[in-house]
Amino acid sequence: xxxxxxxxxxxxxxxxxxxxxxxxxxxxxxxxxxxxxxxxxxxxxxxxxxxxxxxxxxxxxxxxxxxxxxxxxxxxxxxxxxxxxxxxxxxxxxxxxxxxxxxxxxxxxxxxxxxxxxxxxxxxxxxxxxxxxxxxxxxxxxxxxxxxxxxxxxxxxxxxxxxxxxxxxxxxxxxxxxxxxxxxxxxx
Numbered sequence: 001x002x003x004x005x006x007x008x009x010x011x012x013x014x015x016x017x018x019x020x021x022x023x024x025x026x027x028x029x030x031x032x033x034x035x036x037x038x039x040x041x042x043x044x045x046x047x048x049x050x051x052x053x054x055x056x057x058x059x060x061x062x063x064x065x066x067x068x069x070x071x072x073x074x075x076x077x078x079x080x081x082x083x084x085x086x087x088x089x090x091x092x093x094x095x096x097x098x099x100x101x102x103x104x105x106x107x108x109x110x111x112x113x114x115x116x117x118x119x120x121x122x123x124x125x126x127x128x129x130x131x132x133x134x135x136x137x138x139x140x141x142x143x144x145x146x147x148x149x150x151x152x153x154x155x156x157x158x159x160x161x162x163x164x165x166x167x168x169x170x171x172x173x174x175x176x177x178x179x180x181x182x183x184x185x186x187x188x
Contacts (some may be wrong), residue, residue, distance in 0.1 A: 028100025033077055050135055054086035055094035059127065060101040069102050070167070072127065075177040085185045096140070098184065100129035103145065107165050110151050123168040124149045124171040125176055131184050141183060 011033060019125040056076050061069035076098065080086055104126040111120030152168040153160065 023155050032126070046170060047185050048133065051095045052097045053085060053089045053093060054080060054098060055089055055091035055096075056080070056098045057091060059099075059143065062103055062107045063099055065102075065105045065117075068105055068169075071173055072100070072102055074181060075173045079177040079181040080163060080184075083181050083185055087106060095133070095135050097132050097134055098129065098180070099132070100127050102126075103128050105169075107168065111153075120151055120156050121165065121171045122149055123165070124152045125172045126167075127176065146176070146179070148172050148179060150175060 015050055024086040050171070056060070056073060058073045059069040075141050080088055086096065102125070104124070106122075106124045108122055108124075109118040109120075110122035113119055124147060126145050128144050129146055131140045133140050150168055150172045152163040152165075152171065154162055154164070
């Protein structure tokens with residue numbers, strides 16, 4: 001065999017296949033790294049960094065439900081205290097203010113038995129609310145009709161005991177409070 005004629009190695013096809021496999025592995029690894037880097041789920045707050053304190057004046061009440069605005073306000077104060085992103089202060093000392101009005105409250109029959117006896121009720125609570133940056137003098141978010149709803153059974157269902165309107169009212173206020181705290185602090 002002279003130097004001009006070289007015998008092709010028998011592993012040539014394997015070499016090409018190996019290169020293709022290596023290219024595929026590197027492409028897959030790069031895609032995996034890029035995807036993993038972009039998929040890190042973080043909860044970065046939407047709250048501007050200059051806001052440290054919050055005032056929550058008692059919500060106004062446009063309903064005939066006695067004490068409802070006080071209950072909503074107290075639930076919000078508790079929610080923000082538990083969240084700990086903003087310190088609750090008097091309005092004159094606040095960087096931000098959360099104001100609102102309870103617009104409507106409805107408790108209506110939601111489920112019946114075959115004999116048309118009410119077994120389940122739905123409570124719907126609607127508020128008008130605005131979160132205002134007092135330092136920059138602008139609303140950060142505002143809703144004219146933020147509604148929450150919940151249902152409760154007035155008869156025992158399985159191991160779940162019967163509930164009252166008071167239970168339904170407490171649940172819907174808690175849902176509303178959770179929603180407002182999340183939207184204020186996290187932007188959702």
